[in-house]
Amino acid sequence: MTPQLAIFFVLAALAVIGALNLILQKHPIHSALSLIVVMIALAGLYLLMGAEFVAAVQIIVYGGAIMVLFVFVIMLLNAGVEEKTNISKLAGIAGVPLAVALLGFIAAAIARSNDAAQAGVESGTLASTKEISTMLFKDFVYPFELTSFLILVAILGAIVLAQREN
Amino acid sequence: MSAFPNSADLLHVLPELIWCVFGALLMLLQxxxxxxxxxxxxxxxxxxLGVCGNFYSVHNTGTAFSGLIAADRxxxxxxxxxxxIAIMVILGANSYLERERLxxxxxxxLVLFATAGMGVLASAQELLTAFIGLEMSSISSYILAGYRRDVLKSGESSMKYFLLGSFATAFFxxxxxxxxxxxxTTNLLRMDITAGAESTSILLKLGLALILIGLGFKVAAAPFQIWTPDVYEGAPTPVTALFSAGPKAATFxxxxRIFADVHAATQFWFYAFWILAALTMFAGNLGALLQTNVKRMLAYSSIAHAGYILVAFAAVTKLSADTNIGAGPAYAAVAFYLLSYALVKVGAFTIVSQFGGAGEKHLSLDDYAGLGERQPFVxxxxxxxxxxxxxxxxTAGFFGKFYVFKAAVDAHxxxxxxxxxxNSIIGAYYYIRLIVIMYMRDPIxxxxATTPIRFPVVVNVVLAIAVIGTLWLGILPNYALNYLLKPGLINDSQSQITQMK
Structure with missing residues (x-):
């Protein structure tokens, strides 16, 4: 077993355990915290595939920004331990077979995928930082710069809608 | 492909740059x-200055940023x-903002940022660039709709527009x-080539259908028009003027442009546009019949007008396959219609914003009774x-409708x-009803007690632009039409297309 494969199994196990814990926890905050584990484990997997940029974005955007949003909303709603209703029980009964079926489909698709696609993944040519930066700063530099104005508009809007009356 | 945007690229997008820079400048001056x-x-x-920024593109048509932006006629x-539209809205809003203490x-x-976004949207030749433009104009619009923070309806307008608009964005x-x-590829010009035999694939059709839903929402086409009256009514009236003209023009x-560039799309969209056009016309006109509030009536009227424009789109889908006539006249019909419509809508909403009085109290149709006698010019x-x-x-509206009608007949x-x-006959009822109320009834x-309301000079300038423009296009439409009908309106040099290949 190569060290890479060993790391892969560790990270994959971490992601799966985190995901299971996310579902099984009763308290929303605990679920949110286990989601962070999943995000970081996935980032590690991306890194393993040679997609450094995607890995970094995964941690910054999902592990950071989106998780803060999640936790913030949970705090705001003051959500306690979840209650089981009839519908949520039904979701459990219907959900497990559906999840297994989905897993089966994805596994079948991966098993049947051709070697070329797998080679692409292994050689680390997917979404390298260099390629992404060429796209962002050369081909798509105009929309990229416009995005900064878009964010400016959003900031301006937050101020306009939230400022105190003068 | 150049390493970095050269000066030609930047000059091609000069209008948008100027609008953005002035938007930022205003924030600094405040x-x-x-x-x-x-x-x-x-x-x-x-x-x-933004409008003047077009001078370079006028003399050097082409594409900028390696095909992301088309600077064609x-x-x-x-x-x-x-x-x-931006000039008229800013001039018309000046006294409104003072009156409402905003x-x-x-x-x-925000108006300038929205304008820049619309400019990007109207010139984008690539879908991601178009998306950023759409978002710039939409997010500015959501904020502007809620600009009267102490008025509940304004908040409602902003919230509804934001939530439904976000859904539409997700679809797009x-x-x-x-x-x-x-x-x-996301480049419209390359799509036809790369699609090749795949051009009829389900995936492409599904994607185009979702794009149509997203954009259909933005132009208030039925069945995606439910938000329109509430949003138009709650927003400050100068903003309503902007909504009814600007985003609609840019989105159309x-x-x-998607039609002109992606031929795989045209065949597929014919029935969709037929149904959209018919539904939108009826939804707008029948809805407007029942309204007693001027802003809501004009909102429904703008839905109806989106329907008339969609008729021209249905004609485009038919005509682009027809080599005898070609889709050129139908393109011109849409562009001319949007011009005539924008002038009139901004003018009408400017009057409504002035006449509404402090807090926009006088918005019902009955409030307009006797206006003909008390304020004859208005x-x-x-x-x-x-x-x-x-x-x-x-009037400009006559030729607008005439060319759309002609395009529809040409397309059989x-x-x-x-x-x-x-639908034009149904529309006559509620437009003429307001005129009758103005001239034939005694004022409440x-x-x-509050009329005549003195209109500030800048507002009169806006009205003068709208009136002169409407009459000019209505009597001498040729100047604008010749510009639009000259071959090569979109992608003026075929060499560009071959170059892309």
Whole structure:
């Protein structure tokens, strides 16, 4: 077993355990915290595939920004331990077979995928930082710069809608 | 492909750059000055300079940023139109903001950012760029809709627009993703080539359908129009003027460009547009019949007008396959219609914003009773706008509707043409009703006490632009039409297309 494969199994196990814990926890905050584990484990997997940029974005955007949003909303709603209703029980009964079926489909698709696609993944040519930066700063530099104005508009809007009356 | 944007690239997008820079400049000037007049002058200067920024593109048509932006005559036309709308909205909003005690620097900045976004949208030749443009204009619009924070309806308007608009954006984005999946590119010109045999694939059709839903929402086409009356009613009236003209023009421009470039799309969209056009016309006109609030009535009327424009789109889908006539006249019909419509709508809403009085209290149709006697010039201008919306001769609206009708007949869409005519007759009822109320009824005492309302000079300038424009296009439409009908409106040099290949 190569060290890479060993790391892969560790990270994959971490992601799966985190995901299971996310579902099984009763308290929303605990679920949110286990989601962070999943995000970081996935980032590690991306890194393993040679997609450094995607890995970094995964941690910054999902592990950071989106998780803060999640936790913030949970705090705001003051959500306690979840209650089981009839519908949520039904979701459990219907959900497990559906999840297994989905897993089966994805596994079948991966098993049947051709070697070329797998080679692409292994050689680390997917979404390298260099390629992404060429796209962002050369081909798509105009929309990229416009995005900064878009964010400016959003900031301006937050101020306009939230400022105190003068 | 150049390493970095060269000066030609930047000059091609000069209008958008100027609008953005002036928007930012207004934010910086706001703490330094108390003078509303000064800020208004800066804002109007920005809008005007932006329009002037087209000078380079006018003389050097082509593409910029390796094909992301098209600087052809089509986008130049819309850049002028959108800039004109911005100028009129800023001038018309000046006294409104003072009356309602609203901050002006942020308002003008948002209008300019929205204008820049629309400019990008109208000239984008690539879907991600279009998406950023759409978002710039939409997010500014959501904020502007809620600008009267102490008024509940304004908040409702903003919230509804934001939530539904976000859904529409999601549809649009998902559509882009699927189209990218089907063709491997987001560049409209390359799509046809890369799609190849795949051009009829389900994935591409699904993607295009989602794009149509997203854009259909933005132009308030039925069945995606439910939000329109509430949003238009709650938003500050100068903002309503902007909504009804600007985003609609820019979004229709993008749709038209998708048609011109992606031929795989045209066949597939025919029935969709037929149904959309018919539904939208009826939804708008039948809804408007029941309204007693002027803003809501004009909101429904703008839905109806989106329907009339969609008739031309249905004609485009048919005509682009027809080599004898070609889709050129139908493209021109859409562009001309949007120009005539924008002038009239901004003019009408400007009158409504002035006449509404402090807190926008006088918005019901009955409040307009006796206006013809008390303020003859304002009543005459409003009547002209209403007649143009109705499509009577010597107004711009007549030629707008005439060319759309002609495009429909050329495309042998007789039933759609009949529906268009029938809807114009339904529309006559509520447009003429308001004119009758203005001239034939005695004013309500409560309103009579506040009228005549003195219109500030800048507002009169806006009305003069709208009136002169409406009459000019209604009597001498040729100047604008010749520009639009000259071959090569979109993608003027075929060499560009071959170059892309």
């Amino acid at each position: 703490p330094l000055t108390q003078s509303r007049r000064f800020l208004t002058i800066v804002a109007v200067m920005g809008a005007i 089509f986008s130049i036309f819309f850049s002028h139109l959108i800039g004109l 901050a002006d620097a942020e308002f003008y900045a 984005l998902y559509g882009i993703a699927l189209v990218y999946g089907a063709t491997g 421009a993008l749709l038209l 009543a005459a201008a409003l009547s002209l706008f209403l007649l143009s919306l109705l499509g009577l001769p010597i 869409l007789i039933w759609l043409a009949v529906l268009l005519a029938a 005492p409560e309103v009579a």
